[in-house]
Amino acid sequence: MKNKLTINALALCILVLLVLAGSSCSTNKADITPEITPVPVPYVENITLNTFNDFAITLLKNIRSQQKYLYDNGESSSASGNVVISPINVGVALSMFNIGALGDTKSGIQEALELELGDPTLVTESAKTLMDALLQQQSASFADGYALYINEGPTLREDFAIRMEDYFKLDVNFLDFDYDRLETRLNDWASEVTSSSARITTIFPVDSLPHDTSTFVLSVNAVDCVWDTEFNIANTRTLPFASDGGQVLAVPTLRGKMTIGFYEDQDVTCGFLPLAGGKTTLAVFIPPEDDTIEKFLTDFTNENIQRWKLLSYQKEKWIYLPKINFSSPNILELSEVLSQMGADEMFSEQLADFSNLGNNFYVNDFYAASQIRITETGENPSDITAVDITRANNNGEDFFIVGRSFVFVLLDEETGGILAIGTLANPIEP
Numbered sequence: 207m208k209n210k211l212t213i214n215a216l217a218l219c220i221l222v223l224l225v226l227a228g229s230s231c232s233t234n235k236a237d238i239t240p241e242i243t244p245v246p247v248p249y250v251e252n253i254t255l256n257t258f259n260d261f262a263i264t265l266l267k268n269i270r271s272q273q274k275y276l277y278d279n280g281e282s283s284s285a286s287g288n289v290v291i292s293p294i295n296v297g298v299a300l301s302m303f304n305i306g307a308l309g310d311t312k313s314g315i316q317e318a319l320e321l322e323l324g325d326p327t328l329v330t331e332s333a334k335t336l337m338d339a340l341l342q343q344q345s346a347s348f349a350d351g352y353a354l355y356i357n358e359g360p361t362l363r364e365d366f367a368i369r370m371e372d373y374f375k376l377d378v379n380f381l382d383f384d385y386d387r388l389e390t391r392l393n394d395w396a397s398e399v400t401s402s403s404a405r406i407t408t409i410f411p412v413d414s415l416p417h418d419t420s421t422f423v424l425s426v427n428a429v430d431c432v433w434d435t436e437f438n439i440a441n442t443r444t445l446p447f448a449s450d451g452g453q454v455l456a457v458p459t460l461r462g463k464m465t466i467g468f469y470e471d472q473d474v475t476c477g478f479l480p481l482a483g484g485k486t487t488l489a490v491f492i493p494p495e496d497d498t499i500e501k502f503l504t505d506f507t508n509e510n511i512q513r514w515k516l517l518s519y520q521k522e523k524w525i526y527l528p529k530i531n532f533s534s535p536n537i538l539e540l541s542e543v544l545s546q547m548g549a550d551e552m553f554s555e556q557l558a559d560f561s562n563l564g565n566n567f568y569v570n571d572f573y574a575a576s577q578i579r580i581t582e583t584g585e586n587p588s589d590i591t592a593v594d595i596t597r598a599n600n601n602g603e604d605f606f607i608v609g610r611s612f613v614f615v616l617l618d619e620e621t622g623g624i625l626a627i628g629t630l631a632n633p634i635e636p
Contacts, residue, residue, distance in 0.1 A: 247316075247320065247321065247322050248320070248321050248322070249321075249322045249324060250321045250322065250323055250324060250329070251323075251324035251325050251328040251329060251332070252328065252332045253297075253298070253301065253329060253332040253333045253335075253336050254332070254336065254621060254623065255294070255336065255339065255340075255618045255620075255621040255623030255625070256618070256621045256622050256623035256624070257294075257297065257321070257336075257623075258293045258294055258296075258297035258319070258623075258624070259293070259508040259511075259622070259623065259624050260320050260507075260508050261293055261296075261297055261318075261319050261320050261321070262293030262508070262615075262624040262627045263506060263507055263508055263627075264320065264547060265291065265293055265296065265543070265547070265627075266289065266291070266503070266613075266627050266628070266629070267503050267506075268543045268546055268547055269289055269291065269538060269540075269543055270287075270289065270499070270500060270503065270629065271500075271546075272542060272543050272546075273287070273289075287449070287450050287451075287499070287611070287629060287631030287632055287635075288532070288536065288628070288629065288630055288631055288632055288633075288635055289536060289538075289628045289629045290532060290536045290576045290577070290578050290626060290627075290628035291427075291536065291538065291574055291576050291626070291627060291628065292350070292427035292429075292574075292576055292625065292626050293624055293626075293627060294336065294340070294350075294623070294624075294625065295350050295425050295426075295427040295574065295576070296425060296540065296574055297319060298333050298336065298337065298350075298374065299352055299374075299423065299425050299572075300315050300318065300319055300544070300549065301319070301323060301329055301333055302333070302352070302370055302374050302376065303315060303552060303560070303563070303569070304316065304319075304323050304329075305326045305329065305330060305366075305562065305563075306366055306560045306561075306562040306563025306564070306567075307552065307558075307559060307560055307562065307563070308559045308560070308561050308562060309559045310551050310557070310559070311551040311552050311557070311558050311559040311560065312559075314548045314549045314550060314551045314552065315548075315549045315552060317547070317548030317549065318544050318547035318548040318549035330369065330373050330374075331373070333373065333374065334373040334374070337350060337374070337375070340625070343483075343485060343486060343618075343625075345431065345432070345481035345482055345483040345484065345485045345486030346429050346430060346431040346432075346481060346486050346616070346625070347402060347403040347404075347428075347429070347430040347431075348403060348427070348428070348429055348625075349399055349400040349401070349402055349403035349404075349426075349427070349428045349429075350375075350399075350425075350426065350427050350428075351375055351377065351395070351396070351399035351400075351425075351426050352374060352375065352376045352377065352423070352424070352425050352426075353376075353377040353379070353392065353395055353396075353423070353424045353426075354370075354376055354377065354378050354379065354421065354422070354423055355379045355380075355381055355383070355388065355391075355392075355421065355422040355423075355424075356378070356379070356380050356381070356420075356421050356422075357381065357382065357383045357419060357420050357421065357422075358382065359420055359566050360420055360421055360564060360565065360566045360567040360568070361564045361565045361566065361567070362378065362563065362564040362567065363562075363563060363564050366562070366563050366564065377395060379391070383417040383418070383419065383422075384417050387412065388410075388415055388417065388422070389409075389410040389411065389412050389413065389414060389415055390412065392409060392410055392424055393407065393408050393409055393410060395424075396409055396424070396426045396575060399426055400426060400428035400577070403428040403429060403430045404428040404429060404430040404532075404577045404578060404579035405428065406426055406428055406535045406575055406577050408534070409424070409426075409535060409537055409573075409575045410537075415571075416571075419570035419571055420555065420568060420570045421567065421568065421569050421570050421571075422570060422571050422573075423569055423571065423572045423573065424573045424574075424575065425572075425573070425574045425575070426535075426574075426575045426576075427574070427575070427576045427577075427626070428535075428576070428577045428578075429576075429577070429578045429579070429616065429625070429626055430578075430579045431481050431482075431486070431488070431578070431579065431580040431581075431616070432481060432482040432580075432581070432583055432584060432585060433464075433479075433480075433481060433482060433580065433581075433582070433583065433584035433585070434464065434480040434481055434482050434483075434484070434584060434585055434586060435462065435463070435464040435465075435480075435584050435585075435586045435588055436462070436582060436583050436584025436585070436586065436587055436588050437460040437461065437462040437525075437582040437584065437588065438462060438582070438588050438589075438590055438591070439582045440591075440592070441460075441461040441462060441590065441591070441592055441595060442458055442459065442460055442461065442529075442582065443458075443459055443461060444456045444457065444458055444459070445457065445459040445526065445609075446609065447459070447528055447609055447610065447633060448609060448610035448611065449610075449611060449631055449632045450498055450499050450611040450629075450631035450632070451631075455632065455633070455634055456634075457528050457529075457633040457634050458528065458529050458633070458634075459526055459527065459528055459529075460525065460526070460527045460528070460529060460582060461524070461525065461526055461592075461595050462524070462525050462588055462590055463522065463523070463524050463525065463588070463590055463594075463598075464479065464480070464522070464523070464525060465480075465520055465521065465522045465523075466478055466479050466480070466520070466521065466523055466525070466606060467487075467515065467518035467519065467520060467521075468518055468519060468520075468521045468523065468606065469514045469515075469517050469518040469519070472494065473494065473505075474491055474492065474493065474494070474502075474510075474514065475491075475492040476489065476490065476491055476492075476514045476515075476518060477489070477490045477492075477523075477525075477606050477608070478490075478515060478518055478617075479525070479527075481580075482584060482585035483585070484619065485618065485619050485620065486616060486617065486618060486619060486625065487616075487617045487619055488530070488580065488614060488615075488616060488617075489511065489515070489614065489615040489616075489617050490527070490608055490612055490613075490614050491506070491511075491514075491612060491613040491614070491615070492608060492610065492612045493610075493611070493612070493613075495610070498611075499611050499612075499613065499629050499631060502613065503613070506613065508624070511615060511617075511622075511624075512622055515617075515622070521604060522604070523604045523605060523606040524595065524598050524599075524603060524604065524605045524606070525605075525606050526605065526606070526607040526608060526609065527606075527608045528608060528630065528633035529580075529582075529633060530578060530579075530580045530614065530630060530633075531578075531579050531580060531581060532577050532578055532579065534577070535575040535576060535577040536575070536576050536577065536628070537573060537574075537575045538573065538574050538575075538576075539571060539572070539573055540572045540573070540574055541553045541569065541570075541571060541572045544572065552568060552569050553568065553569050553570070553572075554568060555568050576626070578616070578626055578628070611629065611630065611631040611632075612629070612630055613627075613628070613629050614627070614628055614629070614630060615627050615628075
C-alpha cells in the first residue's frame with residue numbers, strides 16, 4: 207500500500223513538473239518576436255511589357271507628390287494635376303544608365319526601379335525586344351526615343367555610345383550649350399521621332415533651358431489610340447466635370463455605347479474600355495466621391511489593378527467620358543522625383559559613378575515628354591444618335607459616367623503591362 211502511495215506521489219510530481227515546463231516554454235515562445243521576412247526585390251534579366259508595373263505606380267505617386275510640393279511653395283508647375291507618362295520609356299532609360307553605373311549609383315537606380323537588374327547583355331537585348339514589341343502594338347501607335355546631350359567636361363566611351371545607339375536608339379550629341387540652340391534641336395528631334403504617332407512638335411520654348419548644365423537627357427513617348435467602337439462626333443457635348451480641387455468645369459464629353467469590363471466596390475469604380483485590335487485596353491479608375499486623387503493613390507497598387515480587372519464583368523453600357531486627348535505634351539523634369547525614389551547619386555556631380563560609361567559623367571537634367579491621343583474615331587462605326595442617348599437616360603439604362611477626376615492606365619491585354627499611366631484632373635487644361 208505504501209509503495210503504491212509513493213508511486214502515485216512520484217507520478218503526480220512528474221505531472222506537475224511537465225505542466226510547469228510546458229507553461230515555461232509557452233511563456234518563452236510568447237516573448238520571442240518573429241522576424242518578418244522582407245518581400246524580395248524582383249530579379250530581372252528579361253525585360254517584358256509588365257516589368258515596370260510597380261515602378262509605374264510609384265513613379266505616378268511621386269510625380270503627383272512633387273507637383274503638390276511645387277504648388278504649396280508658390281512655385282509654378284508644368285501641369286495642373288494632369289499627368290501622363292510611359293513607365294516603360296522611363297524604365298528603359300534608367301536600365302540603360304544602370305548598365306554604365308557602379309556601386310551605390312547602380313544600386314540607387316535599381317532601388318528606384320524596384321528591381322535588381324541582372325546580366326547587362328541580357329537586359330540590353332530584352333529591352334530592345336521590348337521597344338520593338340511596342341512598335342508592333344495593334345491597338346495603338348507608339349513612338350519612343352532618347353536624346354543625350356553632353357556639354358564640356360564629361361566624356362563617353364565610344365563602345366557604350368555605339369551600343370546604346372544600336373539597342374536603345376539613343377541620340378548622342380556633344381554640344382557647347384552656350385552657343386547652340388539646344389531647345390530648337392530638342393524640339394526638332396522630338397518632332398521627327400514622334401512623327402508616326404501623336405506628334406510632339408514643341409517641348410521647350412527658345413531660351414527656356416539652363417545652359418550651364420553638364421548633361422541633358424530627354425525621353426519622349428507618344429501614343430495615338432483608336433477606339434474599338436467609335437464615338438459619334440455629333441454626340442459629343444460640353445458637360446459638367448468635377449476637378450480634383452472641387453471646381454465644376456464644362457468639358458467636351460464623348461457619349462456612346464460599348465461593351466466594357468466593369469467593376470465597382472466602396473473603394474473604386476472601374477471601366478476597362480477596349481481599343482481597336484483587342485490588344486490594348488484603356489482602364490479608368492474613379493475614386494469614391496469623397497476622395498481626392500491623392501487619397502485614392504495612397505492604396506493604389508499594380509495588384510489592385512490586376513485584381514479589379516479579374517473581378518470585372520463584361521457589360522454593355524452607355525459611356526460618358528471626357529476626351530483623353532492632350533493637346534500638348536506633358537513635360538516632367540524627373541531628377542528630383544527619381545532622386546526621392548532612390549536614384550539620387552546619378553544626379554550628383556560628386557557622387558555619381560558611371561565608370562563603365564565614361565569619365566566625369568552624371569545627369570544634370572532628366573526630362574520626360576509624353577503625349578497621348580484617343581480620338582472619337584473607332585474601328586467599328588456607331589449609328590447612335592443624341593435621341594438614342596436621351597431615351598436611354600429616361601429609361602434608366604446602364605451608364606458609365608466619368609464625371610470627376612480619375613486615374614487612367616493603358617494596359618497590354620496579353621501581359622497586363624502598363625504602357626502608359628496618368629491622371630486627368632482637369633480635361634480642359636493641356
